[in-house]
Amino acid sequence: xxxLRITLARRPVGAPTPADFAIGHAEVPExxxxxxxxxxxxxxxxxxxxxxMSAAKSYAEPVAIGAVMEGGTVARVLKSRHxxxxxxxxxxxxxxxxxxxxxxxxxxxxxxxxxxxxxxxxGILGMPGFTAYAGLLTIGRPKExxxxxxxxxxxxxxxxVGQIARLKGARAVGIAGGEAKCRxxxxxxxxxxxxxxxxxxxxxxxxxxxxxxxxxxFENVGGHVWNAVFPLLNPFARIPVCGLISQYNDATGAHAGxxxxxxxxxxxxxxxxxxxGFIQREFIDQRPDFYREMSSWIRDGKVRYRxxxxxxxxxxxxxxxxxxxxxxxxxxxxxxxSDD
Amino acid sequence: xxxLRITLARRPVGAPTPADFAIGHAEVPExxxxxxxxxxxxxxxxxxxxxxMSAAKSYAEPVAIGAVMEGGTVARVLKSRHxxxxxxxxxxxxxxxxxxxxxxxxxxxxxxxxxxxxxxxxGILGMPGFTAYAGLLTIGRPKExxxxxxxxxxxxxxxxVGQIARLKGARAVGIAGGEAKCRxxxxxxxxxxxxxxxxxxxxxxxxxxxxxxxxxxFENVGGHVWNAVFPLLNPFARIPVCGLISQYNDATGAHAGxxxxxxxxxxxxxxxxxxxGFIQREFIDQRPDFYREMSSWIRDGKVRYRxxxxxxxxxxxxxxxxxxxxxxxxxxxxxxxSDD
Numbered sequence: 096x097x098x099l100r101i102t103l104a105r106r107p108v109g110a111p112t113p114a115d116f117a118i119g120h121a122e123v124p125e126x127x128x129x130x131x132x133x134x135x136x137x138x139x140x141x142x143x144x145x146x147x148m149s150a151a152k153s154y155a156e157p158v159a160i161g162a163v164m165e166g167g168t169v170a171r172v173l174k175s176r177h178x179x180x181x182x183x184x185x186x187x188x189x190x191x192x193x194x195x196x197x198x199x200x201x202x203x204x205x206x207x208x209x210x211x212x213x214x215x216x217x218g219i220l221g222m223p224g225f226t227a228y229a230g231l232l233t234i235g236r237p238k239e240x241x242x243x244x245x246x247x248x249x250x251x252x253x254x255x256v257g258q259i260a261r262l263k264g265a266r267a268v269g270i271a272g273g274e275a276k277c278r279x280x281x282x283x284x285x286x287x288x289x290x291x292x293x294x295x296x297x298x299x300x301x302x303x304x305x306x307x308x309x310x311x312x313f314e315n316v317g318g319h320v321w322n323a324v325f326p327l328l329n330p331f332a333r334i335p336v337c338g339l340i341s342q343y344n345d346a347t348g349a350h351a352g353x354x355x356x357x358x359x360x361x362x363x364x365x366x367x368x369x370x371x372g373f374i375q376r377e378f379i380d381q382r383p384d385f386y387r388e389m390s391s392w393i394r395d396g397k398v399r400y401r402x403x404x405x406x407x408x409x410x411x412x413x414x415x416x417x418x419x420x421x422x423x424x425x426x427x428x429x430x431x432x433s434d435d
Numbered sequence: 436x437x438x439l440r441i442t443l444a445r446r447p448v449g450a451p452t453p454a455d456f457a458i459g460h461a462e463v464p465e466x467x468x469x470x471x472x473x474x475x476x477x478x479x480x481x482x483x484x485x486x487x488m489s490a491a492k493s494y495a496e497p498v499a500i501g502a503v504m505e506g507g508t509v510a511r512v513l514k515s516r517h518x519x520x521x522x523x524x525x526x527x528x529x530x531x532x533x534x535x536x537x538x539x540x541x542x543x544x545x546x547x548x549x550x551x552x553x554x555x556x557x558g559i560l561g562m563p564g565f566t567a568y569a570g571l572l573t574i575g576r577p578k579e580x581x582x583x584x585x586x587x588x589x590x591x592x593x594x595x596v597g598q599i600a601r602l603k604g605a606r607a608v609g610i611a612g613g614e615a616k617c618r619x620x621x622x623x624x625x626x627x628x629x630x631x632x633x634x635x636x637x638x639x640x641x642x643x644x645x646x647x648x649x650x651x652x653f654e655n656v657g658g659h660v661w662n663a664v665f666p667l668l669n670p671f672a673r674i675p676v677c678g679l680i681s682q683y684n685d686a687t688g689a690h691a692g693x694x695x696x697x698x699x700x701x702x703x704x705x706x707x708x709x710x711x712g713f714i715q716r717e718f719i720d721q722r723p724d725f726y727r728e729m730s731s732w733i734r735d736g737k738v739r740y741r742x743x744x745x746x747x748x749x750x751x752x753x754x755x756x757x758x759x760x761x762x763x764x765x766x767x768x769x770x771x772x773s774d775d
Binding site: 151314321337345355356359360361364366368370373377 | 486654657661679691698700701704705706713
């Protein structure tokens, strides 16, 4: 039994390539008194990880060169020497891109596989679902009849944003890439409208889909979607910003003109816009409400989700590279081992 | 007795020139039943007026070509045919750039010249003071020990922002143009530090003045001040945006690169920044608190102000052009007639 570990080999310049990751093996570690040995069952792949691969300052420390890549995981307790956990317990952990990990119990949350599929703790009932919930309800504050627009609408955050918006009486307009994802957003998730951002007349289509303008734009992509959304923003629009996936692979930080900032600031002023970046951790006191409400919405079939499961940790780098290009379809989760 | 009126002759392209205004005379109008004839004593000149001269959409309608320029005024009731007002009453009105005006009483606020000098109703106890108060306290929310930065710090909004910030226990750093204004901000208004934005090493000076970064940037100018402020913003910084005077004369809306928006959005996300445009009208329910608190601060000498009085309405266009170039020193008010 060996611990398969994927480490950061070097900091990517632009889009990550497989050579930026190193796959290695190590001994499975032995837990000391007060520790647990965890076997990772599921690893979540999320856009924010691209930021951790860079050295730039952010709210979080970058992953060190040679260190195991960070990531949220669902794990089984293989060997507990900790009074609060028993062998066989399932936990949400932050064990990263490896098959076994030691924990002292800090930050672990026990999971009940009878309540919800374990992998949902990484998606709809996990960080992405909570990002959608807290950002939309605390910053976006959609009112009945308002229009909420979200991109990456088939992904775990976007899908949840649109469905919660509808539960609050707002109109949900999704943006997704390609016919299959658009159909899913409209037919399975029940958004009021969906627009394919790859269409040559994307901006016109978005305008047609938002005849009364946009009151909440949940920003998780940036790039050309912003350009189409921006002119449609209504006075007093709220723009929670939880991600900018289109920028994460940007190598240089230098951007050709024209300079869009003056026009953006002009409308921030002229329309009393509210642009607010956030990370879900800020809203940690809302977590209990989230678990309770979201679980009941899922149980009642009011919120749906889709997972994109990739088998075997060796495939994580390729899957992550694809995530940044929008190749995933749903919450992207790596399955390292069976959960039964 | 004639009504001197300054109207919008044409929409300026770039910086306004005297030829964009027309000075004319008309009969002094006669009030009907339910109306008042007002004699304007003071007219406030404010940066927002530049926006009303353009046809671009905003929260307010543009001034029509040939119409009297808009503006807040202090007036005396010359002839009342309205039950709520008596001849000789003083009122805050929105009579615009003219010496006499008819009102039906809507939106008028009576002023007591014994309580505060009448002109303060256009400055520290008026729209600029309230903009500072509401924007800083509702959006900026400075906490004790935090650093608040404001530009145009000798002007009516900036001066008030910094002084209120200090009353709330924050550190106030002002930005002003030229030695005289900087000295006034530091010595008369009591800011903790002040930086001259005309200095060649302005950005370095600002950094030195903010050794612990910036928690609140009250944005009322835009332009090169933003570039110096932006890298110094702390995580969770709040940026109330009430003006962008450096942009108002921008003729084209086309701006040479580089494009600053991606870097701004990167920090909005990475630092959980909050950029919030506003207009003081949004916070109208805070007006009574404002009048009460600000009056007492002025009475106790805790908040000071400076007025830049220009005599005669004919001089308003030139004074307004100077305002957009930062030539005023304090709240810019045109005195049309004596108030005694």
